[in-house]
Amino acid sequence: MSEQPYHIPALLPQCLDALDIKPDGIYVDATYGGGGHSRAIMERLDAGQGGHLYSFDQDIDAVKRAGEDPRFTMVYSNFRFITNFMRYYDVDGVDGVLADLGVSFHHFDTPDRGFSFRADGPLDMRMNRSASRAASSLLADIDRDRLADILKLYGELSQARRMADAIVRAREGGRKLDTVGALIETVTPLIDPRKEKKELAQLFQALRIEVNDEMGALRELLEGALRVLRPGGRLAVITYHSLEDRMVKNFLKTGDITGKVDKDFFGRVNAPFKLLASKPIVPDDDEVARNPRSRSAKLRVGIKIG
Incomplete structure (x- = not known):
């Protein structure tokens, strides 16, 4: 061991x-x-x-x-x-x-797992990559209200509704949210720069919890x-x-x-x-x-x- x-x-x-x-x-x-x-x-x-x-x-x-x-x-x-x-x-x-x-x-420090907002990589977030949907797949078709609920409940984000709106608008506009960088670029205009790290951490936590049914x-x-x-x-x-x-x-x-x-x-x-x-x-x-x-x-x- x-x-x-x-x-x-x-x-x-x-x-x-x-x-x-x-x-x-x-x-x-x-x-x-x-x-x-x-x-x-x-x-x-x-x-x-x-x-x-x-x-x-x-x-x-x-x-x-x-x-x-x-x-x-x-x-x-x-x-x-x-x-x-x-x-x-x-x-x-x-x-x-x-x-x-x-x-x-290991998960946070491996960019291709997609758990951290600190490094770009595939927006994955799966603990078991053979058994569940990746975060990118979740964001590709999730209902706006359901996404807002997830961000509010699991991330305790005060701007959950606005973030959900921005994500869905980006998706409907043809943007692929399949990388960490693409997601961050979509939501950062809504975030106070003084709270950026905290709110991004809350966002990623919420998505990770949902993806893995934690x-x-x-x-x-x-x-x-x-x-x-x-x-x-x-x-x-x-x-x-x-x-x-x-x-x-x-x-x-x-x-x-x-x-x-x-x-x-x-x-x-x-x-x-x-x-x-x-x-x-x-x-x-x-x-x-x-x-x-x-x-x-x-x-x-x-x-x-x-």
């Missing part, structure tokens, strides 16, 4: 502490990425005692970087299928599930993790923006991503998890200095009840 030097795992010591790893435990890293979290978890497992790690990634680049180890199984799939694969591998329960929802440095996949991961965790097992999730953090927070408290509370006959809340801490764990100043991209990371942890 290799860890790429250009990828720094966020909140690594805190994740290991949160998972309370046992040498004979069964664990899932739902987001292999550069392998940093997986490698650290695996180092605490003992194959002789049955300790094992299952790591998921839907990006073939990440899968190819993973090595072999008797304590390790690489699963080439979206983490939304966690329940299916644990059943496939005859795993009757796991002791911990970790998910780092941040986009890998919110739908996260919901299925959370529900699947609850099913496969043993009583006392731990679910640890690192989020990077308010929408996904709200979903995780609600789920850990109520078992529902919207925060809907389920009560028993006596009016007691049927909480699926005991929270390890009431507030999210965040990186300290030293970590942010070493890894500026961890600045917005929030780690929430729940311990499955009975």
Whole structure:
């Protein structure tokens, strides 16, 4: 197993502490990425005692970087299928599930993946390039109102409607929005130069979330993790923006991503998890200095009840 030097795992010591790893435990890293979290978890497992790690990634680049180890199984799939694969591998329960929802440095720093506005390249944004529509294909025929909703909901853009209008007008005028540069040229006239980097980041985030159905996949991961965790097992999730953090927070408290509370006959809340801490764990100043991209990371942890 290799860890790429250009990828720094966020909140690594805190994740290991949160998972309370046992040498004979069964664990899932739902987001292999550069392998940093997986490698650290695996180092605490003992194959002789049955300790094992299952790591998921839907990006073939990440899968190819993973090595072999008797304590390790690489699963080439979206983490939304966690329940299916644990059943496939005859795993009757796991002791911990970790998910780092941040986009890998590799994706941001590879122009031909189209995740970043900082370098021109194909407007792709697919985590799995064989399984979903590219962002350019999405923009080629999406309805104006639907696009505005996506930009507002997933990007929290105040100018979502105006950006959607500009994109659709450009498309109807015959412009191909198939590169990062073409998209930026279309929307930058609407952006205050003082806010350009922030709003472009929000725009690209919104499109990436839609292209990869990130919110739908996260919901299925959370529900699947609850099913496969043993009583006392731990679910640890690192989020990077308010929408996904709200979903995780609600789920850990109520078992529902919207925060809907389920009560028993006596009016007691049927909480699926005991929270390890009431507030999210965040990186300290030293970590942010070493890894500026961890600045917005929030780690929430729940311990499955009975």
